[in-house]
Amino acid sequence: MAQLFPKKNPEAAKKLLETPDEKLTNVERDKKFALAIATTPMPCPMCFVKMSVIDAADDTLEVGGGDYNGTYVCPNCETELAKVVPFFMVPGTPGWHWQRKHPVPGKKMDNDRRNVSLQELEVLVAEHDTVTLLVTRAQRRIDLGVHIVVPEQLQLVTSVRLSAYLQAHGWTIDEAGSDDKHRTWRKSDGRVCYTHAEGDAEVMAGDVESVALSEGCSMLRVLVGLLALGPLT
Known part of the structure; x- marks a missing residue:
């Protein structure tokens, strides 16, 4: 099966998800499973709006392909996110959750303490x-x-x-x-x-x-x- 970029070719992604497993090769079934995980929405830790990996990634995200080098950004609050895999699998989840990638910035004094007004x-x-x-x-x-x-x-x-x-x-x-x-x-x-x-x-x-x-x-x-x-x- 050719490379699958869900944001560039959403129709191909939709077709794969709708195709019964018995009509797919082993490689295609693996890609369908990865696509299902990538389309599962999870809540943003900042605004709580749910979004999938595909929603938060740019169009260079390839399902079942190589490593993704882009960024994940919440389309609602524009917070940059990190996809985190917990130590223990939580039932009913896709095996990962969103976490804020960078801490909330604050003003610092020379001694690294907050300069509170x-x-x-x-x-x-x-x-x-x-x-x-x-x-x-x-x-x-x-x-x-x-x-x-x-x-x-x-x-x-x-x-x-x-x-x-x-x-x-x-x-x-x-x-x-x-x-x-x-x-x-x-x-x-x-x-x-x-x-x-x-x-x-x-x-x-x-x-x-x-x-x-x-x-x-x-x-x-x-x-x-x-x-x-x-x-x-």
């Missing part, structure tokens, strides 16, 4: 107070009848930043327990935490609490870690 510190303090309040209210430790004004969205606590924080701390996505709205994260020692693809301040506060509990640290430490990822956007 006064504005960022003010946001950190304000959002720590808000997150603490929301978690306390969710745990019914305060009078729910008391009117408290909280923002609908938080600046520092976002799904993208939480994903970047968890990846930087050695967490990986458990695809078997994740979908478009919810994300399950695991560590090699068996710890688990949960985040959402998006949500209001109440939801994001719960995610911070989940991360803090799983890391065995305070919510303030998680927020400081989010601040260390880089300037607020």
Whole structure:
């Protein structure tokens, strides 16, 4: 069978997938299997939109051929991705998942510490107070009848930043327990935490609490870690 470049010749790729195995040679069946894996969508760790290897690659990707030397880029958020094969196969997945290729950049001082602005510190303090309040209210430790004004969205606590924080701390996505709205994260020692693809301040506060509990640290430490990822956007 000739070389197969799915983006250059999508009709040939479609025809191969639709051809019954009994009508294919052994080589063609192997290429069909590789194509099926390459067309299986997996979620981007940053925006959670699902895409396949073919979606993220350029038109030089050859299925069943040589090594791919191009880049994988999420077509939704334009994050450069890396295709990662886990140590243990997760049932129900194609045997790989997406991971951000490069860490989220941040401004550095000469001593390699973050140069945090006064504005960022003010946001950190304000959002720590808000997150603490929301978690306390969710745990019914305060009078729910008391009117408290909280923002609908938080600046520092976002799904993208939480994903970047968890990846930087050695967490990986458990695809078997994740979908478009919810994300399950695991560590090699068996710890688990949960985040959402998006949500209001109440939801994001719960995610911070989940991360803090799983890391065995305070919510303030998680927020400081989010601040260390880089300037607020």
